[in-house]
Amino acid sequence: MQPEGDFYLITASWVFSESGWLEGGAIIFDPEKGEAICAGDRRDLKRSWGIQSAKIRDYPGCALFPALVNGHTHLELSAHSLIEADDYFTWVRRLIRLRSQLPMDQVVEAFRRELRKVWQCGTCLVGDITNIPILKEEEGEKLPYRHVFWELLGFNVYDIYDALKEDQRRYFLDGRFTRHISLVPHAVYSTSSRLISQTYRWCRSRGRPFTIHIGEHPDEREFMLTGKGACRELLEELGRWVPGWEPPGVSPVKYLESRKVLDSKTLLIHCIHFDDNDWQIVRSHGSHLCFCLRSNEFLKVGRPDIVKAYELGIPVLFGTDSLASSPDLNMFREIASVIDCYRDLHPDGVLKSASFTAFRFFTGNTRMPYLLVSPEGSASRDTITETVIESGVKGKIRWLEEDFVLEE
Incomplete structure (x- = not known):
């Protein structure tokens, strides 16, 4: 009809x-x-x-x-230009320090400026990671549809209620939320297993997409297997480490499977450090992957096997990540970089991923x-x-x- x-x-x-x-x-x-x-x-x-x-x-x-879809970005970081660092965790520490020093009016101004530029660059929808409630679109402007992934952190926090501030609790838990917001965890090394499961159930009970950073750097795998390394050092430094915590002894992807948070409405971000079993797990659950190639290369964390994702028939999206690790938020430049680096990929498939596949993931249709x-x-x-x-x-x-x- x-x-x-x-x-x-x-x-x-x-x-x-x-x-x-x-x-x-x-x-x-x-x-x-x-x-x-x-x-x-x-x-x-x-x-x-x-x-x-x-x-x-x-x-x-x-x-x-x-039009294109930016499957993963952090518009709240738009006031930061590329943050140089020798390794990933040095970059994280510098980002934390710089964020704490930045006045909120500059954050808001940069957020709105970049959102306008994203639209001007031909992007109709963004999957935007944030936890700053003041970041809202200005009324009356033609801007991309913004699906907000409200990110919760807390390796030593075990409940959504405790992870949210008081004003946020009323907004999310009393039903005063809009259909374009998901509550999501950051990563397996920065968010407790209970919080990961709870945010997933929150999204599923409301029909929202769920996302999590996974496989962005090799230290994450070391942490899940041994409980040691750079992830633990950062948690201890931030006062988030949980004494007595036992590592699950499996890969981050296998860990997510054990938490039952992988399905067709789950979007896994970065996905660089996967082994063969990880790829098969993702494929079996029909999860979507979002690659952010230019950000990965800037942070020196490795290059994802995007060709393998296509060969296995895993649905692929692309994103820019933030201006703290990417030169711009232009999705045409992002997919041009992908096509240039992966000559075995057919350009038509990349364009389809960055448009129809991504739009359907967020909205359920391709209008x-x-x-x-x-x-x-x-x-x-x-x-x-x-x-x-x-x-x-x-x-x-x-x-x-x-x-x-x-x-x-």
């Missing part, structure tokens, strides 16, 4: 759909919501949707494709905003994806909805 609305048929020389590029294809576009309902052959769509000639708009020589680009020179089936991504890197894109004037 077709939805009701005042729809238009938008045609272009190239249209990207979930099945790939359609040469001379089209989309059914809802200008009121600014989203495409479906894509396909222009003649078939015109006939099946009963579109009249007055409701057809053609963009010859142009490419239409869905997405679309972008419009006029490729420089001629484009062929073999070059159109990289041509479009290059245009995005250069900022030569525009939102279809902004190019659209509703008829009176």
Whole structure:
């Protein structure tokens, strides 16, 4: 059954759909919501949707494709530029110190500035990690949809109630929350097992996605196997260590499986230090992975095996992480880096992951905003994806909805 609305048929020389590029294809576009309902052959769509000639708009020589999704970022860190460090935990310590010194008005200003830039760069949705309640979008602006992952920390905290401040308790536990917020843990070495399980149940009981950092650095695995190393040293330094805690003696991924928090609405972030068993566990539970390549390389923590994820059929998303570890929050630059570093990956698959796959994970559908680009020179089936991504890197894109004037 077709939805009701005042729809238009938008045609272009190239249209990207979930099945790939359609040469001379089209989309059914809802200008009121600014989203495409479906894509396909222009003649078939015109006939099946009963579109009249007055409701057809053609963009010859142009490419239409869905906006991108930033699966993982920390907009609250937007006031920080790249924080240089020799190793991951030196970076963490510097970040903690710098955050404590930054006035909140600067945090808010940078947050709003970068959120606007994210939209201007062609990103329609962000998975944003935060625990600062003051960070809210300004009313009336056209901005990306922001799914907030409200992050809880506390290796020595065992209950959501205790992990939240008093004003936050009323907001989350008394039901005064919106549908675009999830309560989530940070990582297995910074959040207690009980808190990990409780946040997962909180998300599942409300139909929210669940996320956790995993496999970002090798020290995490050492900590879970032996209880020693850099993770323990940081916990002791912060006064979060629990005397008498016994390591589970398994990999971080196996540990999450034992906590029963892996399923198709779980998003695992970074996923660099996985062994073969970890990959099979993730695959068996249908969990999604989000890779942040440029951040990983800046922090010198290793490079994820993204090719293996695709080979195993594991759903993949991409994210930028924060400006504290990434040069920008531009998703076109992020996926361009992925394509450049992993020549065995098909660019179409990367573009699909950064758009349709990611959008469906967060929203359950693929009725997405679309972008419009006029490729420089001629484009062929073999070059159109990289041509479009290059245009995005250069900022030569525009939102279809902004190019659209509703008829009176």
